[in-house]
Amino acid sequence: MKLSAIQTNSPVNDSDTNPSLSPSVALNVSQLSWCIDGKTILSNINFTLPTGQMLGLIGPNGAGKSSLLRCLYRFVRPTQGKITLFDQDIERLSPKAFACRVAVVQQDTPHYFDLTTEQLVSMGLTPHKGMFDTNSSCDIERIAKALEKVGLSHKMHQQYEHLSGGEKQRALIARAIVQQPQLLILDEPTNHLDVRYQIQILELVRSLGISVIASIHDLNLASALCDSLLLIHNGEVSAMGTPTEVLTEARIGDVFGVCAQVSLHPQHKKPLISYFYGYHHVDHGLNERGEGG
Amino acid sequence: MTPGSKQYFISYLGRIVTPLTRQQLMLLVLGIITLITPIAATSFGAANISFTDVIQVFINKATNLTQANGMTERIVMELRLPRILLAFVAGAGLSLAGSVLQTVTRNPLADPYLFGISSGASFGAVVMLTLFTGSGFFDNTGMAAHSGLFSGSGALSGLLWFSLPLGAFIGGSLSVLIVLALSGLGLNSQVERMLLSGVATSFMFGALTSLLLYFASPQATASVLFWSLGSFAKASWSLLVLPTLVIGASLFIILGMKRQIMALQAGDETAHTLGVNVPKLRLNMLLLCSLITAILVATCGGIGFVGLMIPHTVRMLFPGRQPILLTALVGGLFMVWIDVLARCLLGNQELPVGIITAAIGSMFFLLILRKRRVMP
Numbered sequence: 291m292k293l294s295a296i297q298t299n300s301p302v303n304d305s306d307t308n309p310s311l312s313p314s315v316a317l318n319v320s321q322l323s324w325c326i327d328g329k330t331i332l333s334n335i336n337f338t339l340p341t342g343q344m345l346g347l348i349g350p351n352g353a354g355k356s357s358l359l360r361c362l363y364r365f366v367r368p369t370q371g372k373i374t375l376f377d378q379d380i381e382r383l384s385p386k387a388f389a390c391r392v393a394v395v396q397q398d399t400p401h402y403f404d405l406t407t408e409q410l411v412s413m414g415l416t417p418h419k420g421m422f423d424t425n426s427s428c429d430i431e432r433i434a435k436a437l438e439k440v441g442l443s444h445k446m447h448q449q450y451e452h453l454s455g456g457e458k459q460r461a462l463i464a465r466a467i468v469q470q471p472q473l474l475i476l477d478e479p480t481n482h483l484d485v486r487y488q489i490q491i492l493e494l495v496r497s498l499g500i501s502v503i504a505s506i507h508d509l510n511l512a513s514a515l516c517d518s519l520l521l522i523h524n525g526e527v528s529a530m531g532t533p534t535e536v537l538t539e540a541r542i543g544d545v546f547g548v549c550a551q552v553s554l555h556p557q558h559k560k561p562l563i564s565y566f567y568g569y570h571h572v573d574h575g576l577n578e579r580g581e582g583g
Numbered sequence: 584m585t586p587g588s589k590q591y592f593i594s595y596l597g598r599i600v601t602p603l604t605r606q607q608l609m610l611l612v613l614g615i616i617t618l619i620t621p622i623a624a625t626s627f628g629a630a631n632i633s634f635t636d637v638i639q640v641f642i643n644k645a646t647n648l649t650q651a652n653g654m655t656e657r658i659v660m661e662l663r664l665p666r667i668l669l670a671f672v673a674g675a676g677l678s679l680a681g682s683v684l685q686t687v688t689r690n691p692l693a694d695p696y697l698f699g700i701s702s703g704a705s706f707g708a709v710v711m712l713t714l715f716t717g718s719g720f721f722d723n724t725g726m727a728a729h730s731g732l733f734s735g736s737g738a739l740s741g742l743l744w745f746s747l748p749l750g751a752f753i754g755g756s757l758s759v760l761i762v763l764a765l766s767g768l769g770l771n772s773q774v775e776r777m778l779l780s781g782v783a784t785s786f787m788f789g790a791l792t793s794l795l796l797y798f799a800s801p802q803a804t805a806s807v808l809f810w811s812l813g814s815f816a817k818a819s820w821s822l823l824v825l826p827t828l829v830i831g832a833s834l835f836i837i838l839g840m841k842r843q844i845m846a847l848q849a850g851d852e853t854a855h856t857l858g859v860n861v862p863k864l865r866l867n868m869l870l871l872c873s874l875i876t877a878i879l880v881a882t883c884g885g886i887g888f889v890g891l892m893i894p895h896t897v898r899m900l901f902p903g904r905q906p907i908l909l910t911a912l913v914g915g916l917f918m919v920w921i922d923v924l925a926r927c928l929l930g931n932q933e934l935p936v937g938i939i940t941a942a943i944g945s946m947f948f949l950l951i952l953r954k955r956r957v958m959p
Contacts (some may be wrong), residue, residue, distance in 0.1 A: 363855075363856055364855075365852055365855055365856075385855075385858045385859065385860050386858040387858075388858065389856060389857050389858025389859075390858070392856070393856065394853075394856035396850075396852060396853060396856075404898050405848065405849075409845075410849070413842075413845065413846055413849065413857060414857070415842070416842045416843065416845075416846045416857040416858060416859065417857055417858030419842055421839035421840070422838070422839055469857070
């Protein structure tokens with residue numbers, strides 16, 4: 291039942307036949323570096339994201355994924371390098387103008403003390419509103435539509451705190467939808483979620499039809515749902531390209547330090563990674579696998 | 584049943600008046616209290632003035648027809664009404680400042696008193712007070728200290744009228760600057776650091792205030808002590824002007840920044856991604872709260888815990904709202920009735936308002952802590 295649902299809803303198969311609507315580049319990062327306290331966190335990062343595509347940011351823990359995203363949404367200022375958003379330098383944009391173009395869904399949700407789901411979602415209007423503007427009927431409709439899209443209409447009057455992990459994540463995505471961004475940045479949106487929600491959330495994000503950058507830990511999920519992947523290792527770009535180009539056995543062994551076999555996924559024909567186990571005696575195990583593979 | 588009989592009572596009332604929701608019922612009750620408070624609160628006090636007398640005075644004033652009982656009218660119009668209005672403005676201002684500080688620092692236990700602003704403002708005011716009454720002592724042999732702040736000799740009271748709020752404001756701003764310098768201004772500044780340095784600053788100014796008082800004359804010490812416990816007894820129409828203007832303007836600004844303040848509730852990083860200039864907004868709100876508190880400490884002394892408990896009470900009564908106006912209204916009404924208690928509890932003597940609010944406030948504090956422990 292679940293499988294059939296995935297097959298009918300899945301935009302994976304037709305994503306390749308659906309070229310991006312405009313030829314322009316959504317995001318361009320050139321020679322980005324960030325050092326703090328003499329420690330280099332990110333160095334010389336270059337990549338571009340075509341409009342309407344979904345880029346998966348992958349890499350081991352501490353590789354600099356979250357730092358890179360924070361540079362992109364201007365929470366930290368890079369030491370050097372240039373980031374342009376639709377050919378505009380992001381440094382030049384006011385906080386408000388920037389927030390009208392870029393929405394962010396963060397990894398962990400902080401503690402809110404008194405908000406309903408509807409109020410949380412309506413926060414997405416913040417950058418679009420002036421000092422004494424109230425929510426128009428159009429805004430209210432937009433909030434209702436966003437809640438419907440993430441399947442939370444029935445929970446709109448409930449306290450956000452009382453939602454489950456997956457519902458919280460979906461509520462945050464609804465807030466991002468209300469923000470009407472041209473670029474959506476997600477920092478590990480699938481953390482703490484069960485496998486069904488992992489797929490559901492990423493497919494929901496894909497269906498929005500805007501440019502997306504998401505950091506994802508699960509390589510199979512990234513392979514299945516992203517147009518292209520950016521592999522980061524020790525603050526540097528290790529590889530960039532389609533999932534097939536990036537996810538090779540050698541590279542996974544190199545960067546993540548695990549042995550894996552890459553085959554074709556029966557449904558979407560992108561890389562399917564099967565990991566090998568037994569790392570108690572790390573050196574021994576690796577050698578054995580290396581010889582065997 | 585566990586939340587208490589009050590909730591049960593309200594739901595029982597709700598069943599009688601079926602079309603009203605619980606919140607609408609609360610609003611209705613609040614509206615009725617708001618309407619009767621000015622008249623009812625005016626009729627309490629040392630002089631025996633009845634409810635109907637007050638209404639009569641109001642009608643006379645409004646229509647300006649007859650000159651009824653001159654004495655009653657003077658007591659109502661020149662003593663009690665400004666006093667009630669000052670209490671209302673003070674309560675509204677303190678609740679507003681507490682509510683904003685709790686949101687901006689994302690700490691449910693933040694209030695102007697805990698944040699060091701209040702003690703900084705007190706220190707500034709006490710410096711001014713000892714400076715001016717100190718010089719006054721040598722001229723007037725203690726007259727100035729005992730005859731109160733604003734009814735001393737003409738030039739002195741005029742000077743105090745300006746210098747006291749000014750001193751309080753400088754002291755309050757100084758404590759804010761110290762807190763900000765200690766906690767750092769950047770986006771990554773920790774709210775915890777801010778609160779801890781607020782507590783430290785509060786203690787430091789408290790010590791300095793005590794030191795000043797230790798070396799001051801007994802009369803000055805007594806008047807400073809009485810002043811710092813808070814009272815609306817000095818209220819007059821002219822004294823009302825500054826607090827009303829400041830708190831009215833602050834309310835206007837806070838209502839205008841409502842969305843940004845609400846976004847800050849979701850964390851600095853989230854607020855940043857929603858287009859809020861977090862350090863700037865937080866700094867501005869801190870300065871605004873410092874202004875409100877400083878002006879109020881200067882006019883009515885230190886009234887603690889109102890800023891802490893009113894926002895929480897309103898949040899509990901009206902969950903799922905962001906009731907800035909309601910918080911101000913409830914805070915104002917609460918303070919008016921606390922002042923009535925202060926006037927009437929001890930027969931002929933007046934109790935300092937600060938004592939009553941602190942007593943009720945600390946009980947409330949313990950209640951909240953208990954509730955928080957029950958809820959995981």
